[in-house]
Amino acid sequence: MSQAETSVQSVTPLERARQWVSQSLTQENQITAYLEPLIQVVLPGWTTDAVRSKVIQVRPETNDVYTLVIRPGKRWKGFKAGQHLQITAEQNGSLQTRFFSVSSAPAYFKKTGLIEMSIRVQEGGRVTPWLRDAFAAGGICNLSPAEGDFTLPEGNQPVLMIAGGSGITPFRSMLSQMAASGDKRDAHLMFYVRDASNALFQEEFEKIAAEHDNIRVTFMNSAEKGVFSAEHIKEICPDFAERKVMICGPTPMIQLVRQVVSGEGVSADNIMFEYFGAAPIELDRADAKDAYVSFEKGGVAAISSAENPVSLLELAEQNGLKPLAGCRVGVCHQCKCTKKSGVVLNTLTGQYSDTGREDIQLCVSVPVNDVVLDV
Incomplete structure (x- = not known):
């Protein structure tokens, strides 16, 4: 069966009827899409493909990292640990949109109705410092549905999480969810930080590790230990070849870790990664042509x-x-x-x-x- 056929069959008779009525009256699949410009007169920034939500708090984490605490609107459908979403807010009459990972756990959302996104201020950036200042006293934003495949693998295969800088955010969500849900898989986090002052969520991670025998956390101070290496992984997590290796952080770090673990025998099927920034362009130079x-x-x-x-x-x-x-x-x-x-x-x-x-x-x-x- 083709993808198109599957899509058609997944639409219920009631949904088809609603679409038929909407198209007959407005030439749109949803009446709300037709009414969107009128609604925006009363609720600026409102949109049919995102959920109007409220920023409750801006919490500083380090000198250049802060956390937005957000209460999503009722239409928002939740997320899996490790996923990201799009936040949109109005700045001087124009909408600014950025993508960030959710750093809190689904269990936290279920309990409190809140989510957290931890954001590093980009030097020279227009949006990341503005979001912190704009929501200092709270405010309204739009949230997209959560998406992304950088989530804990199915089954009980042990995992090695390797993070750098703000790439820690999806792993915070995963480990918090494992602790809350009683997930007993073996997980080891290696977190590379510039120095001790940039060890995000250190007390929280140490508390999780102390309370759960299956979770280990190792902070790697790059100022003292240098960048990721084969020697590091062999010393800190000697059974890494038996694990699913998950990597998140700056592009150069991901490239280095992939190269090292592949050279140490980890298959491509056992390596997962997510870039915090644009992916590098790596053409096969032998075959590359204009x-x-x-x-x-x-x-x-x-x-x-x-x-x-x-x-x-x-x-x-x-x-x-x-x-x-x-x-x-x-x-x-x-x-x-x-x-x-x-x-x-x-x-x-x-x-x-x-x-x-x-x-x-x-x-x-x-x-x-x-x-x-x-x-």
Whole structure:
């Protein structure tokens, strides 16, 4: 059965009836989409594809990290530990949107109705410092549905979590959820921090580890111990080859850890990772060639250089096009489009596409050979 057939059959008769009524009256699948501009007159920033929510508190964690404590609206459907979501807020009449992992546990949301997102202030950034200041006294934001596959694997396979900097946030959610739910799988966290003052959630992690024999936490002070190495992992977690290795942090750290653990015999199937930032472009240099890219709707053709590859989104923008885009790191899917022919590399997953027609994300796709896009 095709994906399209599955989608149609998953719609209930009542939902089809609602869509028929809405389309008959408004030419929209949902009446709320038709009414959205009118509702925004009363509730600025309201949207049909996100949930109006309230920021309760801004809690400082370190000099450059803070936590937003948020009460999602009733329509929000919850999340799995490790997932991320989109927060949107109004700044001087325009909407600002960013993606962050939920750093609290689903059990905490179930108990309190609250979620937490822990955010590092980006040097020179426009949004991360503004969010902290704008919500100092609380306020209204919009939350998207939670998404993402960087979650605890099914079953009881032991896990090794390797975090760097603000990449700790999904692991805080996972370990807190394990503690709350009684998950007995063996979990070991190696958390690399710049120095002792940047050891986020240290007391919380140490308390979890002290109360649960199956959870261990090791703080790695980079100022004293240096960056991740094979010697570190062999000393701290000698049975790492038997574990699912989960990595989250800055791009250079993820690349280093992947290289080291792969060299030590961990298979690609046992390595999970999530970038906090744009994924690197890694073309096979032996096969890399310049590619001819046709943006059909825009009436533009461009050459993608094999020596200095950029994403299809950047290539489109360099040539005067303005395709819809949001996060630019492969999370929000706003830049999804149809590739009509050619092969692209997804820099987020490392997977190559087929040659035929399929949906791709412009921001994380790099042409490998000549490509035709419905853009």
